[in-house]
Amino acid sequence: MNKTSRRTFVAGVSAAALLTGRSVAFAQKKYDDGASDTEIKIGHTNPYSGPASAYGVIGKTIQAYWKSVNEAGGINGRKVNFITYDDGYSPPKTVELVRQLVEQDKVLCTFNTLGTPTNTAIHKYMNQKKVPMLFVATGASKWGKPKEFPWTMGYQPDYHTEAVIYAKHLLANVKDAKIAVLMQNDDYGKDYWEGFKEGLGKEGNRVVKHVSYEVTDPTVDSQVIQLKDSGANVFFNIATPKFAAQAMRKAGDIGWKPVIYLNNVSSSVASTMKPAGFDNVQGVITAQYLMDPTDKQWADHPDMKMWTEWMKKSNPGASLDDASNVFAYSVSFLMHETLKKCGDNLTRENLMKQAANHQKLKVPLLLPGITVNTSPTDYYPVQAVQLSRFKGETWELFGDVMHAEST
Amino acid sequence: MPAFPKKWLIVLLVLGVVVPLLQPVLPNLVSDYRLFLVSTMMIAAIAVLGLNLLTGFNGQISLGHGAFYAVGAYIAAILMDQANFPYWATLPFAAVLCFIVGYLFGLPALKLEGHYLALATFALALAVPQILKYKWLEGLTGGVQGIVLNKPEVPFGLPLSEDQWLYYYCFIVMVFLYWAASNILKSRSGRAMMAIRDYHIAADTMGIDTALYKTVTFGISAAYTGIAGALSASAIAFVAPDSFNFFLSIKFLIGLVVGGVGSLAGSLIGGVFYVLVDNSAQALSTFVKNDLGLQFDLSAYTVFGILLIVLMYLMPMGIAGGVYALIRSFRRAAPVSPERSAPAATRKPAQAGESH
Numbered sequence: 191m192n193k194t195s196r197r198t199f200v201a202g203v204s205a206a207a208l209l210t211g212r213s214v215a216f217a218q219k220k221y222d223d224g225a226s227d228t229e230i231k232i233g234h235t236n237p238y239s240g241p242a243s244a245y246g247v248i249g250k251t252i253q254a255y256w257k258s259v260n261e262a263g264g265i266n267g268r269k270v271n272f273i274t275y276d277d278g279y280s281p282p283k284t285v286e287l288v289r290q291l292v293e294q295d296k297v298l299c300t301f302n303t304l305g306t307p308t309n310t311a312i313h314k315y316m317n318q319k320k321v322p323m324l325f326v327a328t329g330a331s332k333w334g335k336p337k338e339f340p341w342t343m344g345y346q347p348d349y350h351t352e353a354v355i356y357a358k359h360l361l362a363n364v365k366d367a368k369i370a371v372l373m374q375n376d377d378y379g380k381d382y383w384e385g386f387k388e389g390l391g392k393e394g395n396r397v398v399k400h401v402s403y404e405v406t407d408p409t410v411d412s413q414v415i416q417l418k419d420s421g422a423n424v425f426f427n428i429a430t431p432k433f434a435a436q437a438m439r440k441a442g443d444i445g446w447k448p449v450i451y452l453n454n455v456s457s458s459v460a461s462t463m464k465p466a467g468f469d470n471v472q473g474v475i476t477a478q479y480l481m482d483p484t485d486k487q488w489a490d491h492p493d494m495k496m497w498t499e500w501m502k503k504s505n506p507g508a509s510l511d512d513a514s515n516v517f518a519y520s521v522s523f524l525m526h527e528t529l530k531k532c533g534d535n536l537t538r539e540n541l542m543k544q545a546a547n548h549q550k551l552k553v554p555l556l557l558p559g560i561t562v563n564t565s566p567t568d569y570y571p572v573q574a575v576q577l578s579r580f581k582g583e584t585w586e587l588f589g590d591v592m593h594a595e596s597t
Numbered sequence: 598m599p600a601f602p603k604k605w606l607i608v609l610l611v612l613g614v615v616v617p618l619l620q621p622v623l624p625n626l627v628s629d630y631r632l633f634l635v636s637t638m639m640i641a642a643i644a645v646l647g648l649n650l651l652t653g654f655n656g657q658i659s660l661g662h663g664a665f666y667a668v669g670a671y672i673a674a675i676l677m678d679q680a681n682f683p684y685w686a687t688l689p690f691a692a693v694l695c696f697i698v699g700y701l702f703g704l705p706a707l708k709l710e711g712h713y714l715a716l717a718t719f720a721l722a723l724a725v726p727q728i729l730k731y732k733w734l735e736g737l738t739g740g741v742q743g744i745v746l747n748k749p750e751v752p753f754g755l756p757l758s759e760d761q762w763l764y765y766y767c768f769i770v771m772v773f774l775y776w777a778a779s780n781i782l783k784s785r786s787g788r789a790m791m792a793i794r795d796y797h798i799a800a801d802t803m804g805i806d807t808a809l810y811k812t813v814t815f816g817i818s819a820a821y822t823g824i825a826g827a828l829s830a831s832a833i834a835f836v837a838p839d840s841f842n843f844f845l846s847i848k849f850l851i852g853l854v855v856g857g858v859g860s861l862a863g864s865l866i867g868g869v870f871y872v873l874v875d876n877s878a879q880a881l882s883t884f885v886k887n888d889l890g891l892q893f894d895l896s897a898y899t900v901f902g903i904l905l906i907v908l909m910y911l912m913p914m915g916i917a918g919g920v921y922a923l924i925r926s927f928r929r930a931a932p933v934s935p936e937r938s939a940p941a942a943t944r945k946p947a948q949a950g951e952s953h
Contacts, residue, residue: 241842280845281743281837311837380740
């Protein structure tokens with residue numbers, strides 16, 4: 191990143207402010223709670239402990255991001271005060287902590303609060319209080335409803351839309367499809383499943399077998415055997431990395447060779463494809479929107495180089511294989527850009543206005559051709575995905591970037 | 598001997614009623630957020646009291662009270678969501694249903710003692726969130742999505758904020774339940790419960806129907822915790838299976854042990870501790886990292902654990918027991934051994950209860 195140029199820019203702005211006279215400069219500044227001449231306060235909750243603590247790395251990378259922003263001079267001369275709390279993925283705790291952030295710490299907004307149940311618990315509250323709840327970290331499809339919830343905005347493409355895309359692709363490309371579905375039994379799994387059914391439409395009876403597993407199950411071997419026995423020739427794998435890998439390895443072991451659609455959640459080469467065995471996953475199809483840090487084809491991409499360098503310098507000790515760190519960087523960048531655009535008008539209203547006013551914004555680490563677009567009626571920042579097929583030891587993108595229409 | 602005289606109880610009650618009304622005078626000190634926090638403490642105190650009735654006064658160990666809490670919360674949520682019940686009318690239903698569930702669970706529990714009972718209840722705590730997700734119940738429970746509710750509205754056009762009202766709502770319920778508990782414990786049944794705790798065989802020989810008392814105590818205990826759950830559903834205005842993971846049950850137990858097993862005042866302290874320490878442990882761990890500049894990544898739970906160990910070492914009878922022992926040693930009474938301070942701690946709130 192061009193740190194020097196930003197510094198010069200800030201210096202230039204301050205010089206201009208001095209020259210034009212203080213009164214003028216001050217007259218244009220507008221603040222709500224959490225913003226001042228020197229500081230912008232942002233709140234965040236994340237499960238650093240408890241059953242979902244694997245997501246804790248996202249919070250840590252975001253902290254590192256704001257630290258490096260502050261070291262480079264902050265945003266328009268203001269330091270970011272990033273306050274993050276551990277909610278342990280427990281909705282009542284999230285309510286308590288977010289109330290603390292809004293009412294005691296007086297943050298300007300919350301950013302990337304993580305989890306579907308946890309965000310559901312604070313959804314109404316944030317909108318009643320009219321505090322921006324930006325770029326929440328969940329793939330559920332309910333975060334982009336500007337009419338009912340004008341203060342809440344998502345970030346990633348939602349699971350529902352992704353599943354619709356798989357269903358459409360499958361109907362167009364597989365003859366006489368008989369579909370078997372493996373699903374994690376929770377909100378994430380169900381969101382995919384609903385989307386998939388919607389995408390199949392009238393062809394819904396092509397699903398010959400649908401089984402689920404619990405996050406606490408040790409393996410999904412027996413489920414995979416059931417799926418094979420159904421005689422299906424398509425396998426839709428709605429599972430988190432560990433289970434997705436187990437399922438595809440088992441399918442290979444018992445000689446089941448269906449067309450496999452794998453959800454994006456588990457598209458990491460290092461944590462899914464490799465443990466599943468490269469032989470077992472040739473031809474698997476998924477949809478992506480971020481660059482996978484373990485996919486060799488991106489190794490020389492400038493975004494990836496920049497990220498790797500940043501990770502080594504500012505976030506030492508964090509895993510360079512973990513796609514969560516890529517996610518955290520890209521979403522923080524979007525928040526950074528949004529705050530920059532607010533200029534000296536750091537009111538909650540203006541923040542929401544700017545968040546809903548991104549046109550073709552290039553965010554590092556999004557796949558080439560995918561940009562961030564929002565508007566007062568479109569609260570889904572990243573809505574495009576591209577299908578890719580596994581070949582050798584890497585994903586190969588194919589087809590066009592697809593813009594999902596879930597609104 | 599009374600270490601917790603009537604006048605203190607009255608002072609506490611008056612403070613409990615008056616302090617929230619100071620909000621217009623001291624808006625920063627008595628903020629809505631703090632009142633909400635105190636409300637969650639009172640809810641936790643009720644749940645810990647429920648567990649205390651079972652463990653502290655009847656000697657049965659439960660690692661599964663989170664399950665009753667969840668059942669209470671879901672009963673309240675479903676009644677509000679599906680049957681349009683007003684929030685306050687859900688409490689008796691939650692209490693009765695949880696009593697039944699607790700009573701039924703108490704029957705097989707009769708055959709189980711000590712660790713075995715602990716494990717059986719633990720299984721219950723693990724099972725309930727899964728059952729809530731079960732597809733036949735999904736229509737009612739909303740499955741993994743949970744149920745979004747409305748916060749209690751201020752009745753009769755009282756000039757209170759939502760959180761002030763929530764506070765009074767919890768306060769009234771808590772005071773009533775403590776009064777009821779102290780009366781139960783003072784009665785014949787209460788003495789029977791404690792006799793069973795102290796010496797099961799002796800109690801049996803004296804003609805106490807131990808099976809009946811144990812199952813009914815289980816039921817009452819579950820009802821208390823269920824009411825706490827129902828209150829929490831109103832306070833948080835959202836229920837989901839993720840809200841009731843098994844750690845909730847462990848936290849109740851920690852609150853119980855830290856507050857003081859077999860002490861009504863201890864349950865109250867346990868409820869406060871349950872909310873406060875969790876939060877301050879986190880604040881402390883970030884303080885160590887950012888302000889002291891130490892490069893340990895102490896997780897909040899590490900700090901929580903250290904605090905617990907220190908506390909257990911300094912006050913093995915819980916905070917209530919410890920404070921009571923301190924007061925006694927200040928008064929230069931005979932030196933207190935930990936064994937003797939326990940029943941003393943038990944008697945103290947019973948005496949306080951007489952003031953009603």
